[in-house]
Amino acid sequence: MKFRLDRDVLAEAVAWTARTLPNRPTVPVLAGLRIDASDTQVTFSSFDYEVSGRVSVEADVADGGTVLVSGRLLADIARSLPNKPVDLHADGSKVTITCGSARFTLLTLPVEEYPDLPSMPDSSGTVDGTVLAEAVTQVAVAAGRDDMLPTLTGIRIEIEGETVTLGATDRYRLAVREFTWNPGTPDISAVALVPARTLVDAAKTLGPAGQVTLALGTGSQDSLLGLAAGGRHTTSRLIDGEWVPNYRRLFPAETATVARVEISALVESVKRVALVAERNTPVRLAFDEGQVVLEAGSGEDAQASEALPAEVQGPAIATGFNPGYLLDGLQALGTPFAHLSFTDTPLKPVVIQGVASLEAEPDGGYRYLAMPIRLSG
């Protein structure tokens, strides 16, 4: 195998493919990055039985062939090469990389032991990359991080015709984002649970490339999610098991009080007041006519309070939240103002949505629900 590539093209392709390589692979070959060269194309791929990545780039291919080399090492080398054309030449058990006057020789790994990459499922439709990246980031804040409870570490993707709904929860908050896309077939209906970490990474790295193809493989094709854009493909295994059954019921049916607050001011205030909140203790928010008063701490320890202007409709309500959970939601909205809706009890969740102004109604596209901290007395 022998080919020549532009330094930047090589470095980008290798960096993207190597990013999912396992640090401590269960089998040594999984630390490898596979290179296939044929005709005018070179493909770099990686796979750890959970996530696969594949990039195809145009290249001057002198000899076709396939090799497996240490992915980390290749990525480190590619990143450090001078800005000149790179020649890659495989001969027997060695791969030689030359770039300008720099020359590296790497040992190959046994490519025959490398597992077959899952094939990309058939396309289900396409979505604007920026929309996908934003939506995934918005719901991922609520995803669980505890691998002992694997179903909660996933983002649920629900496709109904032109609407895609993403959802994630760690049991204490729930984030749901809806967006429209271009389905392959108008009556498509599908549901999948994808590891949040993988989806975040894929959406972030593929988003800037424009339209992203989403491919949900179910049934005979191993259950996989495929994402592709700009010559890059990635597949992820799906999480087995049931996500939250009938999650829409978790949104309170009734709203008693609605408050609108400027997000940047509220975020800064929550951060300040939370400085005196001990672990497991809330930042308390009391909404009343024209203002919200934030408080934290107790009489036995340090205390803090701050008042902010707020547009409040409905009866006064006071309730306490984990400041981190509150901030995650507020910072995910991406709008100047937050719209908070409460029921008539401080034991029910708050629904946080973004609005453009103090008068605007939320469009329901993104909803972040947070459970309060119960305080007796």
Added chain:
Amino acid sequence: MFVARAANILHADLDAFYASVEQRDDPDLRGRPVIVGMGVVLAASYEAKAHGVRTAMGGRQARRLCPDAVVVSPRMSAYSAASEAVFEVFRQTTPLVEGISIDEAFLDVGGLALISGSPADIAARLRREVLRKVGLPITVGVARTKFLAKVASAVAKPDGLLVVEPDREQEFLHPLPIERLWGVGEKTAVKLRRRGIMTVGDIALVPERSLAAIVGPAAGRHLHALATGRDPRRVVVGVRRHSIGSQHALGHRSRTPAELDAVVVGIIDRVTRRLRAARRVARTVVLRLRFGDYTRATRSHTLAEPTSHTGQLLTVARSLVAAVGPTIEQRGLTLVGVALSNLEDDDPLQLPLPIDRHGGAALDATIDDVRDRFGTRAVTRAVLLNRDEALVMPMLPD
């Protein structure tokens, strides 16, 4: 530090507790050797102990030592009820009661001289009251420190009362064998005996530094303090637990994963109920295992938020078990235990979303309620039906 000068501390310890309850409730058993527990000996009456039967001894060995013994099945609910009645007598004696286990407690009677009389009088009255109200013999040791009181009750058993006056402490303590000291187990005893240290008095004569060289600095300090009668620990009411746990010995028969799972389910059911009864929540689940070769392993997992929810804690426990599945298969398992730790009060509490299809906190609360009213067996999990009921030792409230 404040150290009580008078012998104000009582250590009250029921004699052969389970066996005594059996003898109380069945006149035919009185005066006869009684063994509680069809397998391992859970308790033996003093008549059986006279033949060498000891708690935790194998059933076969016990019957060989004492062929005339009457062997009865344990009645845990009767023991729980008896314990509660005895603790009620304790609390009527003094508000300063520190329960150690279901059948023993420390009582601080200092400051009651004008109301109730001397500690010796109080102890004698306590013994009479326990016998009159609950029908059980109890031994009481009275001394200036907890340690001395406990040693005194051990020496006075059965059905005895021993007061160690402060000026007679050394006379009482020094002739006793070193094993009487808290913290002297088999290994420490061997180390000490090898150097000719046989009695508590011998320890008191060894300088603390030399003692530290033999048994280590911490143990050295501890033993020296005890041997010279220093034990500043007070009687503490309502000590809060740091963990709530339960374990289950499995014997050597190999278990299927389903059987093991049922055991874990049973343990989690018990410990989560206790957790909720104590109005606490846990962040960490600790799995303790003893394999077929008697080596031990511990695995634990800490949650993002504390909980008392049976379903969630069971999921964690099951995952921990699954992760050691291959080792269990290889080496067998003779004991499994689960402890909930990193305990916190359930107020303030981060509320969870009701995401579980099958009840969450509401189901737990309902089942607790049913069990409180109609007994633990009134409602149980299907996997636990028709299984050998794990013998649940009665214990003090958490």
